[in-house]
Ligand SMILES: O=C(O)CCC(=O)C(=O)O
């Protein structure tokens with residue numbers, strides 16, 4: 001049987017290079033067996049699939065097609081939506097460098113960050129990672145009734161009145177914002193459901209993470225990703241995404257059918273052994289982040305992973321769930337003992353996250369001038 005990956009003409013990795021991950025059925029009434037499968041995965045690789053999560057495939061297809069639409073805009077248009085200081089918006093190729101000591105340029109991918117939509121009027125807008133999103137259909141320069149040079153793809157007329165151009169611009173990416181906002185909400189529900197299983201797997205109350213103090217007002221970041229059709233060359237420091245572990249609680253990853261994601265279960269092994277995580281239509285690939293590793297005193301794994309380009313374009317969509325800004329992440333009482341004291345000091349979510357973003361993203365000043 002030819003699977004869809006082979007049908008798209010890609011070289012599928014040999015079975016020995018492929019990781020076999022547990023699959024958690026979120027609709028299963030047998031919570032006990034879901035928890036035990038999930039626990040096994042969290043102890044082993046920190047990666048698993050989640051199926052029957054309630055987000056329809058047709059809707060996922062729409063999110064992917066809207067993502068492709070955005071990335072296919074001319075660079076000039078995308079740069080108008082460059083990531084702001086709240087980390088919302090477009091990240092061009094090489095903006096992120098997930099493994100700077102082993103990469104020559106940075107990641108061969110472009111991205112688009114969408115966070116929790118918080119209006120300017122809301123006091124929470126002051127917090128890092130919070131505030132209004134950048135939306136492609138709402139290009140800021142199209143304000144006010146005065147005449148000015150219009151940069152829209154749809155009209156080149158320098159004297160075109162702005163209020164007309166604004167109408168045209170709103171039509172520029174129809175449905176884009178609605179699709180992304182809807183996806184943001186749906187993914188948060190799935191992530192909360194997974195967090196409840198994780199709590200049970202750690203012998204905690206099911207709502208340990210999903211409680212107001214931890215996930216009441218989470219930092220939840222949707223990121224559209226597009227990898228260029230370049231073949232990675234690890235020995236030369238060229239990667240789709242450099243080796244890293246994610247920063248937060250968990251990540252839900254949706255991918256197209258192109259292979260690329262690899263995991264390394266033992267980061268200290270020499271040489272490191274990398275296994276592909278095969279795309280699975282309709283499933284999320286879920287992985288644990290470093291905050292969960294800290295909470296669980298490294299009992300649950302936040303595994304090193306990277307993306308290798310195979311010469312074909314690849315699209316993926318990551319949803320990073322991080323707790324409330326002020327949530328203190330510290331070793332759980334159930335995960336420490338005299339023999340195994342806490343390996344990490346407590347940290348405040350927002351401080352930790354700010355540092356990790358700073359360490360992995362370009363300085364915004366480098367785009368000026
Ligand atoms: O695109 C992928 O498959 C993985 C992306 C990823 O690991 C990340 O953005 O943290």
Ligand SMILES: [Fe+2]
Pocket residue numbers: 244245246251305
């Ligand atoms: Fe990642």
